[in-house]
Amino acid sequence: MTDKGKEGEKTSMNKRADLHTHTRASDGTCEPHENVRLAAEAGLAAVAITDHDTVAGIPAALEAAGQLGQAVEVIPGVEVSSLARGQDIHVLGYFIPYEDQAFLQRLSGLRDTRHERNKLMIARLQELGIPITLEGVYRRKSGEDKNIGRPHIAEEMIELGVVQSIDEAFAVYLGKEGKAYVNPPRITPQEAITLIKEAGGVAVLAHPGLYDDDELVQELIAFGLDGIEVWHPDNSQEQREQYQRWAEAHGLVMTGGSDFHGWRGEEPFHAMLGTHTAPYDAVERLREIAGKRKRQGE
Template structure:
């Protein structure tokens, strides 16, 4: 649902979307296509936050500059803590910084290895697909379960993405293999040491309160308040927690592409004022 609060949400306010995926991970559109879509719906700023990769940033940057769209360096990094998959959003970091770049290259290998193990599990169940098909589906981007689901659908093993996840790929399904198990404190450190800010992605999806407060203690800079899975109650709830710990707000559409032929891009957004507040927390050299 769109952001709405007293006086905010009308056309006179600048809008930003800081959670968007492209073909560089598991989205349907290229970074350039996302830039065009952002201009079309009137966004002032976006962040491409592909899973464990920053390759989309350089692809989007020239067009964003040409069209006057602010492109904030972003990433959605996988981690695990006490049995929970934790996703950390990073913003405003130096994405060419060697340690972060090296770590993300390592993640690319881990993601491919994970897909190979899932293919092996599927084969034992009589569901035979090839890792090459998955890599081709990912177009040399960051490999994820949606790419496996797409191949399963192409090969006629399932009729839909949701069936692929419920039958084979979901976290409690037989072919599931755990994602990257880096400790979230290490992910937060990598983002911060590259000059960026770290935010917990969609806390309502998979993060109980006691885990949330532990994650905050690891040095998070903020929480994702606006997300399609957060109703008004959840938005207010996480806003209160963020205020309690003097954390920043972020949010966005978590856009991957149209769902059931309906394209809601531009309908879930945050006020640009939140971006301004993020910038005020950055080191002076990063603000430029």
Template sequence: MRGIDLHTHSNCSDGTYSVKELIDYAHEKNLAAIALTDHDTVIGLDEAIGYTGKKYSDIEFIPGIEFSTVNEGKDVHVVGLYIDHHNKEFKRRLQAFADSRRERNEKMCRKLTEEAGLPISYDELLEAFPNAVITRAHYAKLMLDKGYVNSRQEVFDKYIGDHCKYYVPRENITPEDAIELILLAGGVPILAHPILYHMSDEKLEALVVRLINAGLKGIEAIYSTYEPAEERQIRNLAQKYDLLISGGSDFHGANKQKIDLGVGFGKMFIPEDILTDIKNARAN
């Protein structure tokens, strides 16, 4: 049985591989399927669909997205698989989300320029990273290139980390909002990497129950950073609430250097047979 990867990023958000490089690498890794799940954008999906279809008949490409949402003041991510990214209402609402993200970035640039004395503009970010959804990883790269800092980590520690003076929170989109959008696009909503939220078992289970009521279909039980006990915990949670099992490396290329496509830190394996149930969930 071949492996798959249902959580990856390209340079259309905060990954470093182009869409074509990512698909080529999936073929090199002998993956049976790959989902592109860039943060809050579907910019790369048409290129990926066309390129995969033309070049690799042995790879299934799955159009996806990863929504960055806020739950009780903390980040919670929701992946959508098999989305119809051309759905008109989905596109309209995604654009509204993108507009609020742009306003937030413009404000953060002003704070860095006027308050921190580090001149940086939103136009400069767009020029440096064309066709990408601008994230804090892009700020870090540009600020390092401009000689403002000695490392990317310094950007987050001193300037735009969650609790730093120059950080501007994004407009809140809730996990329920993301689930609604994914369902609107005919996709399958998956709770991404739940272990990373560092919730108590009780809080995590309460979140899962709440999101099931909103239409959640699955959960990432296989993920790069999970220890065996953590994977068992999420699998048990999935079984308890009849959730689909999903999995992904969260591959970002050079931005997460130790995480490799399809295998995470080296031992992760996501079997292709989990796709059958995920595909069937699209019709429900």
């Protein structure tokens, strides 16, 4: 592991947590138990399961942690999709009520919007002369709840020979500057923050460095974010230092995570689980906030 990958000067006495990972429940390639195993192998104290708009991977991850004798703590989480100023804004929710039916229903509505977006994006690709179909993309996942995202579309494009890599698919077609980028109406990030907090969870802004919009980040901090993802593979060193200053100024929890999505070919996507982390005291702060919120709601 390179020094660049070791976020936050890890020592033998310093427990770490990867607070941003995905599984096959959304657009990752690993089963939940594999994320837990990888976290244990990396020597982590905790790993969060934060799939896009779904909590379906959490029970299996908790079961896997139990089988390992709780060597790794599993933090139940979710990454909520929202839209602001024409681009995706993602808000991470931690210690969310993953068995609450009302919360699950809200997430189901978000996945319906994701499905509509997939249809629009594939239609745009077809207009560009690319022989891609909705059926071809959706065959990549089994089961009734097909939580499909842009990486699945990118995989299909690779198989069709349109692009050579996930990165190329996003750069040319699927990213926010891409030829086929579309975004139907979604909830705002403020609504995502409210959804998470009203459910008793803790709201953290995911990978703020991706948005290239510091004004929006500051607006969301003022609105009521609980934390900000400082250590992420897409945040530059300068951005990390800036987010640390903002977090300290506003009393926010500083989190970090690899945004691990499994492997696309031979390379981990975005980064290998455990290479971007936060100190374990971030977990303790998240748990404390969630506990207070739960008690206030009782």
